[in-house]
Amino acid sequence: MKTSPWIALVSLLALAFTVATSLSSRADIWSKRSKSNNFFGVIFGDGRKLFANQFFTMADVYFHSGYYPSIFDKNSAEQKEIISASHGAKETEEDEKKEDFLGQPKDWIDAFGRHFRLTEHVHLEQGNEREMLPWLRLAADLDPQKIETYTVGAFFLREHLGKTNEAEAFLREGFHNNPENSELLFELGRLYQDSADVTRARNVWELGVKKFLALDDAGKKENKLVFDQLAVNLGRLEDAAGNFDQAIKWLRAAQSVSPVPGELQIQIDAIQKKLAAPASVPATK
Amino acid sequence: MNKIVALAGVVIKELYRRKDFYVLFVLTALLTVAAGMVNFFNDDKIIRIVKDVCLMLIWVSALIIAIVTTARQIPAEREARTLFPLLAKPVSRGQVLAGKFLGCWLATGVALVVFYFFFAIITGSREHIWPWAVYFQAMWLQWFMLAIVIAMVLLGSLYFAAPSSTSTISFILVVGMLGLGSHLNTLALQQPEPMQSLLAGIYFAMPHLEWFDLRDFVVYDQKLIAWPAFALATVYAVVWTGIFLLLAWFGFRRKNLST
Amino acid sequence: MDPETTNVIEVKCLTVRYPKPGLKQVFVTAVNQLALAVHHGEVFGFLGPNGAGKTTTMNVLLGFVPPTSGTASLFGIDVRQPIARQRIGYLPELTYYYKFLTAEELLRFYAKIFGLSRAETDQRIAKLIKLVGLEHASKRPIKSYSKGMQQRVGLAQALINNPDLLILDEPTSGLDPLGRMKVREIIQRLKDEGKTVFFSSHELGEVEAICDRVAIVHEGQLKAVGTVAEISAGHANLERAFLEVVGYQSTCQP
Numbered sequence: 001m002k003t004s005p006w007i008a009l010v011s012l013l014a015l016a017f018t019v020a021t022s023l024s025s026r027a028d029i030w031s032k033r034s035k036s037n038n039f040f041g042v043i044f045g046d047g048r049k050l051f052a053n054q055f056f057t058m059a060d061v062y063f064h065s066g067y068y069p070s071i072f073d074k075n076s077a078e079q080k081e082i083i084s085a086s087h088g089a090k091e092t093e094e095d096e097k098k099e100d101f102l103g104q105p106k107d108w109i110d111a112f113g114r115h116f117r118l119t120e121h122v123h124l125e126q127g128n129e130r131e132m133l134p135w136l137r138l139a140a141d142l143d144p145q146k147i148e149t150y151t152v153g154a155f156f157l158r159e160h161l162g163k164t165n166e167a168e169a170f171l172r173e174g175f176h177n178n179p180e181n182s183e184l185l186f187e188l189g190r191l192y193q194d195s196a197d198v199t200r201a202r203n204v205w206e207l208g209v210k211k212f213l214a215l216d217d218a219g220k221k222e223n224k225l226v227f228d229q230l231a232v233n234l235g236r237l238e239d240a241a242g243n244f245d246q247a248i249k250w251l252r253a254a255q256s257v258s259p260v261p262g263e264l265q266i267q268i269d270a271i272q273k274k275l276a277a278p279a280s281v282p283a284t285k
Numbered sequence: 286m287n288k289i290v291a292l293a294g295v296v297i298k299e300l301y302r303r304k305d306f307y308v309l310f311v312l313t314a315l316l317t318v319a320a321g322m323v324n325f326f327n328d329d330k331i332i333r334i335v336k337d338v339c340l341m342l343i344w345v346s347a348l349i350i351a352i353v354t355t356a357r358q359i360p361a362e363r364e365a366r367t368l369f370p371l372l373a374k375p376v377s378r379g380q381v382l383a384g385k386f387l388g389c390w391l392a393t394g395v396a397l398v399v400f401y402f403f404f405a406i407i408t409g410s411r412e413h414i415w416p417w418a419v420y421f422q423a424m425w426l427q428w429f430m431l432a433i434v435i436a437m438v439l440l441g442s443l444y445f446a447a448p449s450s451t452s453t454i455s456f457i458l459v460v461g462m463l464g465l466g467s468h469l470n471t472l473a474l475q476q477p478e479p480m481q482s483l484l485a486g487i488y489f490a491m492p493h494l495e496w497f498d499l500r501d502f503v504v505y506d507q508k509l510i511a512w513p514a515f516a517l518a519t520v521y522a523v524v525w526t527g528i529f530l531l532l533a534w535f536g537f538r539r540k541n542l543s544t
Numbered sequence: 545m546d547p548e549t550t551n552v553i554e555v556k557c558l559t560v561r562y563p564k565p566g567l568k569q570v571f572v573t574a575v576n577q578l579a580l581a582v583h584h585g586e587v588f589g590f591l592g593p594n595g596a597g598k599t600t601t602m603n604v605l606l607g608f609v610p611p612t613s614g615t616a617s618l619f620g621i622d623v624r625q626p627i628a629r630q631r632i633g634y635l636p637e638l639t640y641y642y643k644f645l646t647a648e649e650l651l652r653f654y655a656k657i658f659g660l661s662r663a664e665t666d667q668r669i670a671k672l673i674k675l676v677g678l679e680h681a682s683k684r685p686i687k688s689y690s691k692g693m694q695q696r697v698g699l700a701q702a703l704i705n706n707p708d709l710l711i712l713d714e715p716t717s718g719l720d721p722l723g724r725m726k727v728r729e730i731i732q733r734l735k736d737e738g739k740t741v742f743f744s745s746h747e748l749g750e751v752e753a754i755c756d757r758v759a760i761v762h763e764g765q766l767k768a769v770g771t772v773a774e775i776s777a778g779h780a781n782l783e784r785a786f787l788e789v790v791g792y793q794s795t796c797q798p
């Protein structure tokens with residue numbers, strides 16, 4: 001029986017793929033054993049980061065239901081939509097939807113070809129967001145150090161799909177793989193806060209601040225915005241809990257890095273008023 | 286016409302008596318089912334990636350079946366020397382080519398039907414929707430794209446020494462056309478002059494196979510493409526198939542078969 | 545034209561040159577100024593040592609190879625026209641038939657090419673399978689056949705259209721004595737039916753037994769043509785005559 005080389009090649013690729021998919025769930029366990037060298041790391045080496053980015057992009061492609069510029073289309077570099085969407089910036093989402101990367105047909109071939117490609121800009125909704133999850137899962141498996149994957153994944157799991165447990169597990173997995181990262185702790189805290197678990201939210205955020213400062217001290221340039229978000233949210237949390245002193249402390253800390261220290265000052269003033277009010281009532285009497 | 290059908294019948298018999306098709310089908314089925322069984326965040330409604338994987342495998346399998354089957358037809362006839370008793374009968378070389386083409390094309394068509402039926406079953410069992418018209422459009426256009434490919438490979442198989450080199454070159458060429466076809470004009474603009482005209486020339490002169498890929502429509506939103514465009518694309522495929530078959534016939538008609 | 549008087553095969557001044565592999569300008573002359581006429585109803589033996597140009601001549605007759613110069617015709621029709629092959633049966637040398645088909649399927653396929661009706665096909669296939677002695681194997685794929693069995697399949701397919709002219713390239717090669725006897729019988733029977741048989745062979749004994757006339761070619765050139773008796777005149781037998789014609793000199797003699 002003559003078997004063509006193509007069949008052999010495809011079977012091998014297919015086999016590799018099956019093994020990879022069936023093992024990917026087990027890969028996390030392995031990664032515990034060998035830290036950053038997880039299953040995919042062993043197979044692909046550093047090229048896995050490339051794949052991870054590709055898969056992350058695939059999640060975005062799915063989010064847009066296939067209406068997506070290829071690497072040949074001009075504006076592709078500017079596409080960062082998933083992020084804006086993930087942070088609920090509705091305006092930008094609407095703006096972005098109006099954008100049309102295809103432009104006017106360049107020639108008749110292009111024009112006729114439009115019949116055979118998706119030309120309508122849509123976003124997944126009504127639970128269909130779940131379709132992106134496999135790509136995020138794969139991206140996380142391929143590059144456990146890519147923070148975006150966890151934050152975006154957790155956002156959709158939590159906000160759009162109501163899968164709080166899975167979101168928490170995903171963020172924890174991310175934190176496990178990136179123990180120094182305070183952004184993941186921030187997202188985790190938000191999750192706890194949403195489920196009204198103030199104590200855990202506080203703990204996680206405080207840990208986040210600690211991690212951030214440790215890195216900052218070590219001279220590593222970190223994204224100041226994360227610290228800003230952590231401190232502001234801690235401030236609000238303490239404010240709501242009635243710990244006004246703490247609240248002011250956090251907001252002050254945030255002022256040092258915030259792009260809008262004035263705004264924060266207004267909030268600080270408001271809290272200070274609250275702090276003064278109950279004490280001043282007996283004082284004026 | 287009966288002669289052509291008889292010739293095609295031999296090709297089809299060959300395909301289903303060889304193991305290639307079954308291997309590819311079982312592989313596709315296994316991988317699709319495997320992809321469907323992976324647990325992503327405990328969500329058992331996820332389906333698009335399964336569809337994506339399955340259609341991808343269908344495309345690769347169908348291309349392999351079409352290209353490999355076609356590439357070996359004429360060379361095998363010559364190698365086994367069956368071409369001689371065949372051509373010693375009242376059948377013209379053009380009819381032989383036509384029969385080979387028809388056989389390969391029908392055989393791939395049968396394979397496609399099996400593949401898409403499997404696809405419909407798998408996705409239908411999870412989504413409980415059966416957009417047959419969408420599947421039909423996707424399958425039909427894929428089949429007609431394969432007609433172009435088969436005619437092209439048939440032409441190539443007259444000139445390349447070994448079926449394996451014909452297969453490899455055809456595969457690369459087809460994948461290149463599918464991937465770059467719609468972007469060559471954009472790409473051309475980014476190139477310096479001699480290259481620019483060359484790419485633009487290729488863009489306008491090549492068969493645009495990428496039109497026939499409706500996978501996105503099947504995976505994402507199950508919308509139908511406009512029927513007039515669908516019909517035009519079919520005509521386009523027929524024209525290109527005719528061009529390649531004619532070229533093959535010109536080459537084969539006067540070929541010295543003993544060298 | 546009266547079929548009885550036209551030559552069934554007519555070759556005039558035929559020359560065929562093959563380009564030497566790799567070298568464009570150098571040619572091998574496989575057939576050189578060959579002239580041949582085969583009459584209606586005769587069994588014609590085409591002899592010559594290996595590489596003499598027998599297969600090449602047949603390839604020209606069947607239109608596979610264009611003549612470099614000269615002409616060839618079958619039933620008075622130039623071989624370049626496919627219609628010339630309507631009434632012939634051809635058994636090529638060294639053919640490996642579609643190995644995934646059974647003998648019966650193969651014959652059925654060829655019958656369709658000839659446009660035979662279903663009933664006629666069934667009847668002919670049954671007859672031919674019996675004739676070549678493949679009854680026990682006709683439903684097995686050809687890939688499971690021995691060399692001799694394949695040769696028998698070849699013979700059967702050459703006869704599927706009940707041809708008026710048979711062109712057989714070494715029909716007995718690879719056959720056992722029984723098979724050879726059978727081929728001889730078949731040829732004899734076709735002759736009795738008034739058919740013409742043109743075949744090449746290295747079996748001079750067999751040629752002697754069944755041929756009306758023979759031609760001997762050597763290095764592409766016709767060296768002798770005539771009845772067996774004419775050619776072997778003055779020699780012990782046809783073999784001796786053949787060896788002399790092709791210029792054989794024993795290297796063992798002192």
Ligand SMILES: Nc1ncnc2c1ncn2[C@@H]1O[C@H](COP(=O)(O)OP(=O)(O)OP(=O)(O)O)[C@@H](O)[C@H]1O
Nearest residue numbers: 543544562572574593594595596597598599600601
């Ligand atoms: N395709 C070809 N290309 C180049 N030369 C060829 C080709 N076919 C045959 N020849 C040459 O033509 C000559 C005649 O070959 P041919 O096959 O006609 O011999 P033959 O008489 O049939 O020999 P045999 O008895 O071995 O079958 C030989 O010298 C051979 O090398």
Ligand SMILES: [Mg+2]
Nearest residue numbers: 598599600637
């Ligand atoms: Mg020979």
